[in-house]
Amino acid sequence: MSGFEFVLGLGDDALVAAQRLAQWCARAPELEEDVALANIALDQLGAARLLLGYAGELEGEGRDEDALAYLRTDREYRNVLLVELPDRDFAVLMAKLLFLSAWQRLRYEDLAAGDDERLAGIAAKAVKESAYHLDHSALWTVRLGDGTDESHARMQRAVDEVWPYTHELLAEAPHLRANWLSTVDGVLAEATLRRPDDGWRPGGGRDGRHTEALSYLLAEMQVLHRAYPGARW
Amino acid sequence: MYGNDFAASGGELLDQVADAERELRAAADRSVRGGSDEETYFTELVAADQKIEPRDWMPDGYRKTLIRQIAQHAHSEIIGMQPEANWLTRAPTLKRKAILLAKVQDEAGHGLYLYAAAETLGVSRDTLYDLLLAGRQKYSSIFNYPTLSWADVGAIGWLVDGAAIVNQVPLCRCSYGPYARAMIRICKEESFHQRQGYEILYTLAHGTPGQKEMAQDAVDRWWYPSLAMFGPPDTDSTHSAQSMAWKIKRFSNDDLRQRFVDMCAQQATVLGLTIPDPDLRWNPDRGAYDYTAPDYAELMEVIRGNGPCNRARMANRRAAHEDGAWVREAAAAYAAKHAAPAAPTAEAVHA
Numbered sequence: 308m309s310g311f312e313f314v315l316g317l318g319d320d321a322l323v324a325a326q327r328l329a330q331w332c333a334r335a336p337e338l339e340e341d342v343a344l345a346n347i348a349l350d351q352l353g354a355a356r357l358l359l360g361y362a363g364e365l366e367g368e369g370r371d372e373d374a375l376a377y378l379r380t381d382r383e384y385r386n387v388l389l390v391e392l393p394d395r396d397f398a399v400l401m402a403k404l405l406f407l408s409a410w411q412r413l414r415y416e417d418l419a420a421g422d423d424e425r426l427a428g429i430a431a432k433a434v435k436e437s438a439y440h441l442d443h444s445a446l447w448t449v450r451l452g453d454g455t456d457e458s459h460a461r462m463q464r465a466v467d468e469v470w471p472y473t474h475e476l477l478a479e480a481p482h483l484r485a486n487w488l489s490t491v492d493g494v495l496a497e498a499t500l501r502r503p504d505d506g507w508r509p510g511g512g513r514d515g516r517h518t519e520a521l522s523y524l525l526a527e528m529q530v531l532h533r534a535y536p537g538a539r540w
Numbered sequence: 541m542y543g544n545d546f547a548a549s550g551g552e553l554l555d556q557v558a559d560a561e562r563e564l565r566a567a568a569d570r571s572v573r574g575g576s577d578e579e580t581y582f583t584e585l586v587a588a589d590q591k592i593e594p595r596d597w598m599p600d601g602y603r604k605t606l607i608r609q610i611a612q613h614a615h616s617e618i619i620g621m622q623p624e625a626n627w628l629t630r631a632p633t634l635k636r637k638a639i640l641l642a643k644v645q646d647e648a649g650h651g652l653y654l655y656a657a658a659e660t661l662g663v664s665r666d667t668l669y670d671l672l673l674a675g676r677q678k679y680s681s682i683f684n685y686p687t688l689s690w691a692d693v694g695a696i697g698w699l700v701d702g703a704a705i706v707n708q709v710p711l712c713r714c715s716y717g718p719y720a721r722a723m724i725r726i727c728k729e730e731s732f733h734q735r736q737g738y739e740i741l742y743t744l745a746h747g748t749p750g751q752k753e754m755a756q757d758a759v760d761r762w763w764y765p766s767l768a769m770f771g772p773p774d775t776d777s778t779h780s781a782q783s784m785a786w787k788i789k790r791f792s793n794d795d796l797r798q799r800f801v802d803m804c805a806q807q808a809t810v811l812g813l814t815i816p817d818p819d820l821r822w823n824p825d826r827g828a829y830d831y832t833a834p835d836y837a838e839l840m841e842v843i844r845g846n847g848p849c850n851r852a853r854m855a856n857r858r859a860a861h862e863d864g865a866w867v868r869e870a871a872a873a874y875a876a877k878h879a880a881p882a883a884p885t886a887e888a889v890h891a
Contacts, residue, residue, distance in 0.1 A: 336864025
């Protein structure tokens, strides 16, 4: 059986990713992309609900998905920093999604074959969705990287900005690193983008030490729920 | 979870959608003897309740009316995403967030089908989009009102989507085939939208006193703007008579408005909320509810661009379009670079 904190971390990754994606709703570059981003947000939210529900059961203190999502502070959230970074533009959104979905696909694949049957079931469903998220973000990374001069510059800058935050993901399961790198390297090469040098390695998300952005994200997400304590919706 | 009255009227509307779908198939099997000329043929097709298809000859006015109406409908779906997206990031539970996300995604999808239906009339989505951004085509005025509380998401589902369904179910029988087919698909999804709104309000109305107050406040603000969604009264409607003759439109604005009032009056009782009209009462002689008409002067003012959110909605739409320009340009540039190489030109061959 898995630990509460471990499952909570996976659930928080998916939930915070969903919340960022939902912020794009009605402002994507084209209508088809509005549909696609909402779809990916729904997948992440669906996985988050299953994972948080399971985490609550593992903890055994009666907290359900909503208690965990709405009534914890940023210091109690266990997501990696990458998912909470603000999406300055569409290139940053896609860089984050590429790195995250390449990671989630491997991670869920691993868990789907693991001993924890409950988690294996959740992961088996999520891994198919991650494969689609990876396809989608890879497609855009390539189009933007190999598109116009402006899009190339923006995509390279996004990759450079987000890259340091991938170390926190990879540190968790070093055995998946080579596979993740080969997927990401393939996409960057096709996109005519340069893989950044490794240097700065920000982290601390799994211990509840986040960037300044998370508290704002949670304030928005939790405002209504917290204003009516104990209400049913 | 839902009242019986609600299920009954929701079911009735869905039955009408199913009838329209059967009619569409039957129409495809019937043949009409070709008239002596194109115009006669068109008139005979419409008279025989057959569908006009993109390949058929049609009067210019018919084409223009359809383009105007379908484009306005498509734009409404797209602008209509904004008031609800306003609450996506603050939805009070994860389940509500998921349902609302799915709903807003459906609206983007409806926009896509409708732009595709308009394109069959020979106008591109980009052109229609430019007309919207330039303020030369309209969208439904209802989306120029703000969503101030979570209950507004419920009120939009129950009242706005409810009014949209009453308006749109007859369009499933529209004489123009591509529009009728798009509407059948859309109406099926709208019925789920209305139900989720009703369920939000039902839960709030049966929750804490603060929640019930939130629900009543939302209904108070959305009732009259929803009545105005059916357009000006029949005596002032400019497009109606011709549209009825062409079987684009099947019922008058006031007939549809009455149908909506009758449906809501019953559902409000089950919800435990009050419709903010002291003169709303059953009239046994008419077999319908008497009601207070919406303020049509306000409707005209909102149509003219002076509603609470007209400027904000358009500014957001323009910003999304402008912020996304570099992305669309990149996609086009990438596609051009990776298109199959053109055959070598004579000059290149000789070089």
